[in-house]
Each structure stands twice: as C-alpha cells, then as structure tokens.
Amino acid sequence: MNNDHEPSRRTFGNEDALPRIPLPALEDSCGKLLDWCTPLLTEEQLAETRAAVEAFQRPGGPGRKLQAALEEYDASEGVHSWLDTFWPYRYLGRRDRIALNANFFFLFRDAPGLPPGASQAERAAGLIAAALDYKLRLDDESIPPVAQRGRPLSMVQNKFLFSTTRIPGETQDTVRVPYSDAWPGPSRERHIVVFHRGAMFRMDVLGPDGRPHTLDELTTALTAITKTAVRPDAPVGHLTTMARAEWARARRTLLGDPANAASLDQVETALFCVCLEDLTPRDTLHACDQLLHGDSGNRWFDKALSLIVFADGTSGINVEHCGLDGTTVLSFVDAMLGESAEAHSTRSAAAPQGEPAVAPIEFILDDGLRGIVREADEAFAAYGAATATTTVSFDDFGGDRAKQLKISPDAFVQMAYQLAHKRAKGCTGATYESIATRHFRHGRTEAMRVVTPEAVRFATVMDDPAADEAARREAFRAAADAHVRRAKECQSGLVPEQHLWELQLIQKRRGEELGVTKPLTLFETPGWLVMRDDYLSTSSAPSTNIEYFGFGSTSEHCIGVAYVLLPDRFNVYLSTPRRVADQMHTFADRLREAVAELQALLETEAAAAPS
Known part of the structure; x- marks a missing residue:
C-alpha cells in the first residue's frame, strides 16, 4: 500500500501488501479435524480416527516431515501462499468431466435500460459491450479494488477473466492464460467466439486500435450469425464435456491437422464466448438447467467465461472454476449489469468502424473424430438427464x-x-x-x-x-x-481440511524424497472420509x-x-x-x-x- 497506508486504487495495487494466509500448526489441524468429524462418527470410528491422527503427528512421524516441507515451501522466495500448489491440483487435477460437475452458472436479472421486446442480438450486444468496458478498465488497472469492511481484497483472480482457457491433460490439466510467463500482461486479443446451433464464429469486437465496436455494429453482426449459422454434423464443443484424459487424447488427434490447430488457437485465445440459443426457456428452472449444462455442442466448457443468451433475451453465464471463484465473477457481473449497455459503450469509447469482422471457425474431422464427438454428445446428454434439479x-x-x-x-x-x-x-x-x-x-x-x-x-x-x-x-x-x-x-x-489435504498431496509429489513412503492411514480413516x-x-x-x-x-x-x-x-x-x-x-x-x-x-x- 502507499506510504500513508491508504489502500491503492489500482486494481492490483494492494496484492503484495495483503497479509499472507497463515500456515496452521500441525497439532492444531489434527485437533480440529477430530473436533470437526466427531459429530458424524460412532465411538468406534472416532477411536480409529484418533489413533491414526496420533500416529500421523507423533514426533518423527510422517506429519512432522510433511509439515516441515510445507513450512520450507511457504518461506520460499516467490511463493505467495502455502496453497500455491494446492489450488492447481485441486481444480486442474480432477479427471472427471468439468461440465456440470465443476463449472457453475449465474442466471442474470433483466438488463437495465433494455427496452421491452429487445431482440436476442441486442441483449447479447449489450453484454458484450459491458464485458469489453470492464476488460479495458481492467487492462488499465482502473477497476477499483473490492473492499470488505474497509479492507482491500485480493484481485488477482480478475487476471483470469479474459482469454483464459483450460487445456485438458492426460494426468493434469493446464491453463492458457494472460498475465503469465508464456503470455505477459493483459490479453491484446480483439475477438470473441460466438456459438449458434453448434456452429462457431470468430467475431472481432475491438477494432485495430483497440476501441470497441458500437452497440449497433455488434447487434448487426450477431443478427447475421443467427440468420446464417447451420448446425455442423459434429459440433466440436461436445468434446469439452468429456473426462479430462479422454478430451486430452481427442484434442491431440485434432491438433494433428494444422487447420484444426489454428481453429483451436482462435477459440483458446478468444476474450470470452457468447452462446446464442435457439430456445426460449419454459420457466426459470429450465433456464437454470440450460445454463448449467444445456446444448453442449453450443458451449466450450473450458473457456473461463461463456455468456449465454436465449431466444427471448433471458441470459446468464457459465464459468470454468479453475481460476475463478464466485465472488470474483459476481463483481464482474455486478459491474456489467449495474449500468446500461449505452453507458458501458460510451465509457469504453466505442466508435463506429463498420460491421465487425466475422468468420466461421471450422474443424476438419475424420470418421474417428466424428464418432468421438457423437459419443461425447450422447454421453453428456444422458449425464444431464440423470441429474435432477x-x-x-x-x-x-x-x-x-x-x-x-x-x-x-x-x-x-x-x-x-x-x-x-x-x-x-x-x-x-x-x-x-x-x-x-x-x-x-x-x-x-x-x-x-x-x-x-x-x-x-x-x-x-x-x-x-x-x-x-x-x-x-x-x-x-x-x-x-x-x-x-x-x-x-x-x-x-x-x-484443518485444506491444510491436511495439502500434506497428503506433498507425500504424493515428494514422498520418496522426504522419506515418507508408507500409506498415510489418517486419510483412510472414517474421520477423514466421512467428514468429506x-x-x-x-x-x-x-x-x-x-x-x-x-x-x-x-x-x-x-x-x-x-x-x-x-x-x-x-x-x-x-x-x-x-x-x-x-x-x-x-x-x-x-x-x-x-x-x-x-x-x-x-x-x-x-x-x-x-x-
């Protein structure tokens, strides 16, 4: 913070001055684990758990060695938190599908200032304009830091809102993201991906000088997409519903064709996705369900942000969770919907520059890949149907x-x-x-x-x-x-929970190096398993x-x-x-x-x- 101890008004200006997350003592976490699990256990289950906890934390025991390694890591240069390696494993390490299982949604209220009877394209254009206004202010670090009871909060997650895409891996996923060593600073991409009927389009929403297109220009381009889109026989978006290792293998096959590699690059670098739906939700529950899983051919579930607009203008967002929590996305949504689309467009200096460039994003699929897409479609449709809400x-x-x-x-x-x-x-x-x-x-x-x-x-x-x-x-x-x-x-x-979980993960990563190779019975006890x-x-x-x-x-x-x-x-x-x-x-x-x-x-x- 500044010399006078006033919080910085720059978006990321307070991060280094925020307090570090404390690393709990091993004894404290072990004691609290017993406290937390006790109401859920029988006397026999509690006794078994207590014995394992004592063995784990005994002098010279495995917990002590793992805790020492975590303390050393926490004190290392460049480490922001002892959880720095925990978060990637927690989110990127999961091997099941993220669609429906991990992504979350918000159903928006009606847009301020939108006239009754506004078209789907007008609603979508307004959301795009609002998102671009936020993005440009974020690039300039002029988004005020969120504060709670006068204290600034971490804003680092905001760096993952735009042009961020989860990439499937065989054993653990990765993320393609700006503000990284591979991609320094904010994204300078000018395009989004628009989905309609499973067809994908690159749409330039910022002009060559970085100024947004006007609302009318955005509306015109979106209207044209809705009139021309023809559903492909195998919409590639379905692949993002697969279990992660299966999707990684399918993606590797896709990348074998240079044209597909170029198409994937356009999707993965896009600022965000806009999914235009043919259907009008029957009711609120139907809208919620469609936002959660919907037409998976009309989604890219790996994209950090997907704005979804239905035929009647009802709208919401589907969010990939690995870098973004609900509070961060809520701040973004509050900024988007807190003012009219016209106000966002004006503040972002949107200027007439002709209809935005729009081009289809196409993939070349052989029979094998078409079969994989169809299987993914059928499997996810069945998975969605097996979910009650x-x-x-x-x-x-x-x-x-x-x-x-x-x-x-x-x-x-x-x-x-x-x-x-x-x-x-x-x-x-x-x-x-x-x-x-x-x-x-x-x-x-x-x-x-x-x-x-x-x-x-x-x-x-x-x-x-x-x-x-x-x-x-x-x-x-x-x-x-x-x-x-x-x-x-x-x-x-x-x-206790995330602390002890990270100790378990340290053993998986470094157990042989640290001399902790025997199974940790604590993590097989009723206390640990039943509580979670x-x-x-x-x-x-x-x-x-x-x-x-x-x-x-x-x-x-x-x-x-x-x-x-x-x-x-x-x-x-x-x-x-x-x-x-x-x-x-x-x-x-x-x-x-x-x-x-x-x-x-x-x-x-x-x-x-x-x-």
Missing part, C-alpha cells in the same frame, strides 16, 4: 428479516438446511460450505464443515416432543452461534444482479445447494443424481417448512421481548 424461492424471507430476528442470515439458512435434511433423509450428513478468504494475498476459499455438535443437537431438539418452544429456540441460537464461530475460524485460515463425503454441498452468491446461482452435486447422494440470499428474498437451486431425486424434492419441501418454522420460533421471542 429444482428451485426453492422465498419472497417473504431474506437477510434483513434474519437480522431483525437478531440472528446471522447465513447461520439461519444453514441451520434450516440441517433441519430440512434431517427430516428429509432421517440423518445428519456431512455438509460443505465455501468461505471466501480473499482478504489474504492470493486468497480464494476455505472449506467449512457445517455440522457441529450444536447443529446436531439443534436438529434433534426441534423434533423432540418433550422439548418446549424455549428449548428449541435455545438450541437454534446455540447452533447459529457455533456456526458463526466456525465461519470466523475459516476466515482466519486456521482450519458431502450430503449437502453449499455455496452462496449474494447479488441483486442475479436471480439464481447453481452447480452440480458432488457425490451419488449429495444435494448441491446454491443460494442467493438477499436482504428481501432468498432463492435456492438444488441438484442431485436423478436416482435420489425424491429425496431432493422432499428436502425442498422440508426446507420451505423449516424456514417458516424457524422464523416463527424467533418471532415469538421477539414478540415477548420488552419494547
């Missing part, structure tokens, strides 16, 4: 109401999830919540485990016929307070500019719970494997009941309080 909307509850009832809004909804799950499935299940840690240098998220002893007691007391209203209320408030305490722990960075076997995977995206947020579930019995908790309303998108769809719908019903019941419980307390 629903939405739950509350127009009579939001963050303001929770605060009026003197309770943390997030704690309220998380306890509602716990109560609804216990009533729907008859058990308490491991629950993940993503906690942002961008107040640290290069900070991203921390893994919070929601099930505390207080949460278990709360869910039990709520359905205990012998418990009166006061007892239920006391249990609810105790659980909410415990939730807030744990969330603050996660915000501090001094929590999600029954609920939850994350929030608070923004007035989105209607819904969503992602896929993380296991065969998991319900993905993506929620938009605003001052005056609360919207939830749920997803789960279709074979357990009945349980998800029961959970949704119980959630509606729980929110009403918990409000009523606190309202009687408020009514009884002296004025």
